Amino acid sequence: MAAAFAVPGCLGNMRLLVGPRCRAHYWGSFPAGALQWGCRRSSAVRLSSLPPENLLSVSCQSLLSRLCPGLTVVPDFVSPAEESVLFGELEPVLKRKRYEGGHWDEAIHGFRETERLQWSPENSAVLQRVREKAFPPGEEQLSLVHVLDLKKEGYIKAHVDSVKFCGSTIAGICLLSSSIMRLVSVDNSEERADLLLPRRCLYVLSGKVRYNFTHEILRDEESFFNGAHVQRERRISVICRNLPAS
Numbered sequence: 001m002a003a004a005f006a007v008p009g010c011l012g013n014m015r016l017l018v019g020p021r022c023r024a025h026y027w028g029s030f031p032a033g034a035l036q037w038g039c040r041r042s043s044a045v046r047l048s049s050l051p052p053e054n055l056l057s058v059s060c061q062s063l064l065s066r067l068c069p070g071l072t073v074v075p076d077f078v079s080p081a082e083e084s085v086l087f088g089e090l091e092p093v094l095k096r097k098r099y100e101g102g103h104w105d106e107a108i109h110g111f112r113e114t115e116r117l118q119w120s121p122e123n124s125a126v127l128q129r130v131r132e133k134a135f136p137p138g139e140e141q142l143s144l145v146h147v148l149d150l151k152k153e154g155y156i157k158a159h160v161d162s163v164k165f166c167g168s169t170i171a172g173i174c175l176l177s178s179s180i181m182r183l184v185s186v187d188n189s190e191e192r193a194d195l196l197l198p199r200r201c202l203y204v205l206s207g208k209v210r211y212n213f214t215h216e217i218l219r220d221e222e223s224f225f226n227g228a229h230v231q232r233e234r235r236i237s238v239i240c241r242n243l244p245a246s
Ligand SMILES: O=C(O)CCC(=O)C(=O)O
Pocket: 011, 012, 013, 014, 015, 148, 156, 161, 172, 215, 216, 217, 237, 239
């Protein structure tokens, strides 16, 4: 299994949209090594050639220490065979639903979702690995696993998950497609980080990253990492969360 890297990060199920996304906010350029927002499409990112620390691109270097240690990405957390078994269990359930245009709070577009309690033994083993990696032993977790299916055109707007329904950590496996998760400080929209989530990775957002940064999944047209287009396909995320502290 690939090694995890810990960096800066966010989370959850019930969503609180912090503010409307404004494309204009994302245009401009940043110092070398940082993100180039809104740049033109160039060659696709070759994910296999990227070391894990290259999965994060920040608008200012000081963000790195603020995001750490709340952000973890484990590339290749699930194997292609495991991805296929997860998909095999989820697809019949998802297929019965229609993609919806907007969520009740309009945070998500082009999605269908389900929550699942019972899993096949193989998939339960994968989820157990997620739980062991993301949560300290004994931490109270939501037993329902959230499954979110974004169609190719689908995307998730910037939001912070409701503290009423979700605890300090979100752990998600990304299936079928790579994507860009953007994290933006709730106090200063100039502080932004783009996280490249390779297909089959696990990401974990916890603590300050979950509370102090919005998170979003970019649509295909905006899905650039350091100037290279990261093609967004249909994407399924399988997300475990802990309970809010009572
Ligand atoms: O699909 C993902 O990985 C993130 C989902 C998300 O932002 C949410 O459910 O609040």
